[in-house]
Amino acid sequence: MNIRISRLTFEYPHRTFRLHIPELEVASGSRVAFVGPSGSGKTTLLRLLAGIHLPESGSLSLDSVELPGLGDAARRAFRITSIGFVFQDFQLIEYLNVEQNIRLPFRINPALNWTPEAAERAEQLIAATGITEKRKRGINELSQGESQRVAICRALVTQPNLVLADEPTGNLDPANKRKILRILFEETEKRAATLVMVTHDRELLEGFQQVIDFQDFHAE
Amino acid sequence: MNKIFPLIWHYLAHNKGKTLTLIVCLTAALYLPLTVHWLVGLLQSEMVRRAEATPIVIGPEGSRFDLVLHALSFQTESPGTIPRETSRRVAESGYATPIPLFVRYHARGHPIVGTTLDYFEFRGFRVAEGHLPTRLGDCVVGWQVAQRLGLEPGDRLLSDPEDVFDLGGVYPLDMRVTGVLERSRSPDDRAVFVDLNTAWVIEGIGHGHEDLDAGSDPESILERDDERIIASPALRTHTRITPENLDSFHFHGDPDDFPLTAVIAVPNDERGATLLLGRYVGEDSRYQAWRPLEVTEELLGMVIQLKRFFDVHHLLMSGVVALFVALVMLLSLRLRRAEVETMFHLGCSRGTLFMLQAAELAVLLLISAGLALVAAWITVQAARTWIQTLTG
Numbered sequence: 001m002n003i004r005i006s007r008l009t010f011e012y013p014h015r016t017f018r019l020h021i022p023e024l025e026v027a028s029g030s031r032v033a034f035v036g037p038s039g040s041g042k043t044t045l046l047r048l049l050a051g052i053h054l055p056e057s058g059s060l061s062l063d064s065v066e067l068p069g070l071g072d073a074a075r076r077a078f079r080i081t082s083i084g085f086v087f088q089d090f091q092l093i094e095y096l097n098v099e100q101n102i103r104l105p106f107r108i109n110p111a112l113n114w115t116p117e118a119a120e121r122a123e124q125l126i127a128a129t130g131i132t133e134k135r136k137r138g139i140n141e142l143s144q145g146e147s148q149r150v151a152i153c154r155a156l157v158t159q160p161n162l163v164l165a166d167e168p169t170g171n172l173d174p175a176n177k178r179k180i181l182r183i184l185f186e187e188t189e190k191r192a193a194t195l196v197m198v199t200h201d202r203e204l205l206e207g208f209q210q211v212i213d214f215q216d217f218h219a220e
Numbered sequence: 221m222n223k224i225f226p227l228i229w230h231y232l233a234h235n236k237g238k239t240l241t242l243i244v245c246l247t248a249a250l251y252l253p254l255t256v257h258w259l260v261g262l263l264q265s266e267m268v269r270r271a272e273a274t275p276i277v278i279g280p281e282g283s284r285f286d287l288v289l290h291a292l293s294f295q296t297e298s299p300g301t302i303p304r305e306t307s308r309r310v311a312e313s314g315y316a317t318p319i320p321l322f323v324r325y326h327a328r329g330h331p332i333v334g335t336t337l338d339y340f341e342f343r344g345f346r347v348a349e350g351h352l353p354t355r356l357g358d359c360v361v362g363w364q365v366a367q368r369l370g371l372e373p374g375d376r377l378l379s380d381p382e383d384v385f386d387l388g389g390v391y392p393l394d395m396r397v398t399g400v401l402e403r404s405r406s407p408d409d410r411a412v413f414v415d416l417n418t419a420w421v422i423e424g425i426g427h428g429h430e431d432l433d434a435g436s437d438p439e440s441i442l443e444r445d446d447e448r449i450i451a452s453p454a455l456r457t458h459t460r461i462t463p464e465n466l467d468s469f470h471f472h473g474d475p476d477d478f479p480l481t482a483v484i485a486v487p488n489d490e491r492g493a494t495l496l497l498g499r500y501v502g503e504d505s506r507y508q509a510w511r512p513l514e515v516t517e518e519l520l521g522m523v524i525q526l527k528r529f530f531d532v533h534h535l536l537m538s539g540v541v542a543l544f545v546a547l548v549m550l551l552s553l554r555l556r557r558a559e560v561e562t563m564f565h566l567g568c569s570r571g572t573l574f575m576l577q578a579a580e581l582a583v584l585l586l587i588s589a590g591l592a593l594v595a596a597w598i599t600v601q602a603a604r605t606w607i608q609t610l611t612g
Contacts, residue, residue: 104566
């Protein structure tokens with residue numbers, strides 16, 4: 001999925017922060033890293049790309065679909081079918097176990113069906129992320145790294161064309177960081193999906209084709 | 221809906237404390253009005269059933285409610301007594317068949333109903349064991365009396381003394397149980413039935429004692445001359461009627477004056493009923509005659525009024541519970557803001573989110589309603605026999 005942004009502005013109500021992106025283009029299937037100091041708008045842009053926030057002005061298109069032009073329901077439907085989001089704080093559901101959390105997108109979206117293929121895909125992701133033994137565990141019983149892996153599985157199980165990852169390695173040790181990054185790279189590469197990842201860790205930028213430093217954008 | 225149901229189930233199972241609290245509150249809020257509604261309905265139908273089966277009740281002046289309840293269920297005391305002559309006059313009128321009742325005493329807490337064989341026929345009694353009373357001092361017991369006291373034909377049953385401190389009072393009578401009636405699910409199950417004469421023996425109108433002419437015990441005789449013998453208080457009175465002493469039993473006074481507590485009149489036809497009732501309107505204020513159904517309906521009117529009060533009370537309580545549930549759900553929504561946000565971020569529609577909450581409440585309501593129904597049903601079943609034997 002390619003991303004095209006032009007003269008995009010956004011600001012949160014009652015806050016002084018303002019994001020301004022004159023031009024940004026990401027090619028389909030590429031890996032992009034968003035870097036920059038905290039509060040520079042990296043997470044905000046991820047949320048704009050996911051259609052969670054709407055820009056104040058400017059253009060934001062994903063595969064020629066002008067996201068701000070879509071209605072609420074259409075934007076949500078687009079998000080379900082095309083975007084996988086790994087949240088910084090995992091956003092896992094406390095009362096569901098690992099397996100149930102991974103299956104959650106299929107439960108809450110009528111557009112997604114839990115087919116044998118989807119179940120197989122979930123199995124593969126669980127195995128690839130090394131949480132097979134924890135699959136029946138409650139979320140409160142997991143470490144930060146394990147929770148992060150569950151969040152990644154949930155984002156990838158729907159086979160999205162665009163994966164948005166907000167500091168997915170933030171809470172991990174170096175070995176696990178590399179492991180998680182490898183999974184993200186492999187899974188997105190398999191399906192020629194675009195990966196957009198926010199990170200503060202410049203050591204991880206090696207595998208990315210494009211690195212966007214938010215200091216370049218006019219954020220005040 | 222099928223997709224989100226497991227989510228609801230997992231949430232409810234995970235939050236056991238909250239779920240249980242809500243279920244208990246909702247169950248209680250539904251159980252109470254449901255049970256009262258069913259019980260009042262049962263009470264109504266049972267009271268009406270018994271009243272419908274009893275055409276006319278005649279008794280002494282006083283509360284019509286006391287009289288009718290006395291004649292139907294033997295639970296309340298009659299407002300007084302009427303002479304046996306009343307029953308005879310009903311028979312002589314040709315309008316109805318009288319069934320006299322004399323219910324004043326108890327045997328181990330169960331009312332002793334003095335009546336004639338007509339009562340057994342009128343109520344359609346069938347004897348489960350043994351036979352109906354054949355001689356003075358015999359009794360048949362209702363199904364519940366037999367169960368509770370473990371009685372069977374051939375056993376003895378003592379009438380309760382009126383006042384254990386009154387040595388000059390009525391002596392208890394040691395009765396012979398000749399039969400056990402089949403279960404009728406009515407107040408008859410709780411009663412002991414005797415012939416009127418036996419009831420009058422307990423009353424002290426009739427008695428049997430040693431033969432004073434034989435003069436077996438000089439201390440029993442206070443004074444003797446050619447014409448009469450005056451017995452002393454030391455005279456031994458029989459408290460058990462046996463074939464040997466049966467002949468010694470006799471009654472003092474005019475049989476027409478012997479007391480009855482009520483008379484059930486079974487009219488030959490509607491005209492007879494109207495004419496019979498007409499006899500007791502104003503003409504003779506010492507007596508009153510009623511159709512039990514009319515009195516019962518009047519009484520039930522009061523019960524319905526009381527039920528209405530409870531209905532309002534339950535409505536208020538249900539409102540409070542509804543507010544409580546709404547508050548819990550609202551607070552729960554606040555606590556679950558992060559979860560709702562996550563689902564929204566994952567692409568869940570507002571409709572699905574609303575459905576999740578609504579379905580969760582619906583599941584709680586369904587479980588509570590189910591529990592309330594089962595609990596109310598069990599309560600009504602448990603109370604059914606009690607209500608039937610009390611009123612039906």
